[in-house]
Amino acid sequence: MTLATATTRSAQGVPPPGAVRQPADHGTWFLVLPALLPILVLSVGPLLYGIGLAFTDAQSGRIAATRWTGLLNFQDLLHDTLFRESFRIGLLWAVGVTVPQFLLALGLALLLDQDLRLRWLARALALVPWAMPEVVVGIMWRLVYHPDAGVLNETLRRLGLGDGHDWLAGLGTALPAVIVVGVWAGLPQTTVALLAGLQNTPRELHEAAAMDGAGAWRRFATVTWPALRPVALAISSLNFIWNANSFALVYVLTAGGPGGRTRLPGLFAYEEAFRYGQFGYAAAMGCVMVAVISVILACYLAGRLKGGER
Amino acid sequence: MPPTTRRTGRLVRAGQYLALLAYLAFLAFPFLWLLSTAFKPPRELGSLHPTWIPADPTLANFRQAFDEQPLLRAGLNSLVAASCAAFLAVAVGTPMAYVLARRRSLPARAAAGWVVVSQAFPFVLVIVPLFLLLKNLHQIDSLPGLILVYVVWALPFALWMLVGYVRAVPVELEEAAAVDGAGRARILASVTGPLLGPGMVATGLFAFVSAWNEFFFALVLLKTPQKQTLPVVLTHFLGAEGTADLGPLAAGALCATLPSLVVFAAVQKRITGGMLAGAVKH
Numbered sequence: 001m002t003l004a005t006a007t008t009r010s011a012q013g014v015p016p017p018g019a020v021r022q023p024a025d026h027g028t029w030f031l032v033l034p035a036l037l038p039i040l041v042l043s044v045g046p047l048l049y050g051i052g053l054a055f056t057d058a059q060s061g062r063i064a065a066t067r068w069t070g071l072l073n074f075q076d077l078l079h080d081t082l083f084r085e086s087f088r089i090g091l092l093w094a095v096g097v098t099v100p101q102f103l104l105a106l107g108l109a110l111l112l113d114q115d116l117r118l119r120w121l122a123r124a125l126a127l128v129p130w131a132m133p134e135v136v137v138g139i140m141w142r143l144v145y146h147p148d149a150g151v152l153n154e155t156l157r158r159l160g161l162g163d164g165h166d167w168l169a170g171l172g173t174a175l176p177a178v179i180v181v182g183v184w185a186g187l188p189q190t191t192v193a194l195l196a197g198l199q200n201t202p203r204e205l206h207e208a209a210a211m212d213g214a215g216a217w218r219r220f221a222t223v224t225w226p227a228l229r230p231v232a233l234a235i236s237s238l239n240f241i242w243n244a245n246s247f248a249l250v251y252v253l254t255a256g257g258p259g260g261r262t263r264l265p266g267l268f269a270y271e272e273a274f275r276y277g278q279f280g281y282a283a284a285m286g287c288v289m290v291a292v293i294s295v296i297l298a299c300y301l302a303g304r305l306k307g308g309e310r
Numbered sequence: 311m312p313p314t315t316r317r318t319g320r321l322v323r324a325g326q327y328l329a330l331l332a333y334l335a336f337l338a339f340p341f342l343w344l345l346s347t348a349f350k351p352p353r354e355l356g357s358l359h360p361t362w363i364p365a366d367p368t369l370a371n372f373r374q375a376f377d378e379q380p381l382l383r384a385g386l387n388s389l390v391a392a393s394c395a396a397f398l399a400v401a402v403g404t405p406m407a408y409v410l411a412r413r414r415s416l417p418a419r420a421a422a423g424w425v426v427v428s429q430a431f432p433f434v435l436v437i438v439p440l441f442l443l444l445k446n447l448h449q450i451d452s453l454p455g456l457i458l459v460y461v462v463w464a465l466p467f468a469l470w471m472l473v474g475y476v477r478a479v480p481v482e483l484e485e486a487a488a489v490d491g492a493g494r495a496r497i498l499a500s501v502t503g504p505l506l507g508p509g510m511v512a513t514g515l516f517a518f519v520s521a522w523n524e525f526f527f528a529l530v531l532l533k534t535p536q537k538q539t540l541p542v543v544l545t546h547f548l549g550a551e552g553t554a555d556l557g558p559l560a561a562g563a564l565c566a567t568l569p570s571l572v573v574f575a576a577v578q579k580r581i582t583g584g585m586l587a588g589a590v591k592h
Binding site (some may be wrong): 027028030031032034035036038040041042043044045046047048049051053058104108111114116118119120122123124125126127128129130131132133134135136137139140141142143144146148149150151154157163184187216243245247248251252262265266269270273274279282283284285287289290 | 348
């Protein structure tokens with residue numbers, strides 16, 4: 001969505017007709033500084049500091065001075081099989097959540113754009129996961145998945161489909177189970193963004209296509225999708241970033257277990273930093289995460305944008 | 311209703327309703343289960359066949375939740391942190407949003423760019439240096455330190471919403487005031503400010519909800535149990551819980567959700583409106 005803002009803004013091109021057309025004066029600085037200062041101190045600063053830390057052997061509570069170690073942390077990471085495994089799980093999770101999230105949200109947005117009864121209810125309900133604290137979402141789904149008192153096992157028992165599974169503790173089921181929760185939790189934002197995009201598609205075009213006898217699929221492919229593309233691109237990219245960096249949900253659901261099967265890179269780095277006090281090593285993990293996320297995103301956006309030009 | 315819907319076949323319509331019901335069920339059932347669990351007595355929680363509707367609903371879970379864990383104190387901490395963060399985010403964000411919306415100076419553009427870019431960085435990369443920085447400032451394990459972090463953390467989205475609201479205020483109004491001889495400060499205080507009021511409230515409430523819900527920073531930055539916020543205290547319920555403890559867990563979780571749900575419902579229209587203003591501007 002932010003990406004969409006950026007593109008529309010550059011598309012506008014011309015500066016707004018300046019009412020208060022004065023040279024960039026002290027007034028501007030006065031207006032900007034209260035927000036800029038905290039951003040610089042608590043966002044830009046820590047980030048640069050963090051990148052720097054990745055090249056040191058910083059540890060918590062150590063008396064000896066921190067030393068530069070060059071690329072040592074990154075070399076260690078390369079050979080750290082646990083981290084590689086965690087990274088693989090992180091990618092599975094990020095893609096496994098983002099893709100179904102987008103498809104399900106697109107379906108829901110298309111439905112909500114129709115003139116259906118109960119639409120108000122669906123709209124209201126779709127906002128509940130959004131308003132909930134992530135910790136509560138995690139707790140709630142723990143109750144759903146609970147082997148004895150959970151509604152999932154009870155329903156399966158009633159339907160005669162096996163009797164009881166410890167979903168979050170099973171080696172094979174834990175990751176799929178947390179992915180479902182991730183999809184559920186992110187559905188609202190995605191739906192709202194796509195719905196906004198849908199409501200901006202030209203109705204007249206849609207009707208004209210219908211007059212010409214285009215079927216629902218043709219209308220979607222030729223009219224709706226081209227108009228929706230920028231929003232879809234922006235929200236799926238943002239979702240990917242958010243999901244790749246997510247922490248609280250899985251922390252509450254499984255804390256990374258069983259046997260590290262759901263240990264996302266974020267959880268891994270958190271443990272490394274605040275349980276074992278390896279600040280430098282954790283910072284290096286963060287750097288690798290940023291780099292990989294950026295590369296994937298760049299490839300995705302480049303591919304998509306090129307596809308749009310055709 | 312667009313004329314196309316009349317052409318929609320009955321079968322298609324039925325399929326659409328079916329799909330909508332499936333979505334409704336998927337979205338609602340975890341929440342309904344939480345509600346149900348929160349009101350069940352221990353005997354029912356331990357039963358082999360849990361039911362949707364508690365046979366013998368009780369409020370004992372809520373009492374127990376508040377007795378066992380310092381939920382009230384934690385709620386108060388959350389309230390203070392979220393309100394302060396929301397107020398400060400709007401207070402420092404509005405002037406900056408004004409500049410971002412009305413001007414194209416270099417610092418403004420750099421700041422806007424940063425706000426977008428900062429979204430992409432994982433908190434793990436930020437949290438370690440932030441922890442060390444706040445430690446040097448003796449703001450670890452302190453609510454003011456956490457509030458500062460929340461302000462910065464809420465600013466990107468707040469700025470984004472606020473920029474949309476500022477753009478919605480016609481520049482001509484300001485021009486007219488300038489022609490009448492009003493100074494810059496005067497224009498902001500008596501023309502633009504009042505028109506921005508509702509947008510500022512919506513932004514503040516949104517910042518409130520995100521700070522109220524926040525977990526990670528609170529987990530890392532607050533150590534003393536008496537200072538911890540609601541989401542962190544709720545995770546203390548977790549662990550080797552027996553089925554009998556599920557009731558208080560659900561009750562506590564429900565209580566933590568209600569405030570943000572209420573606030574969110576109140577500003578929902580405005581938030582989506584603000585998002586529209588930011589995202590799809592013609």
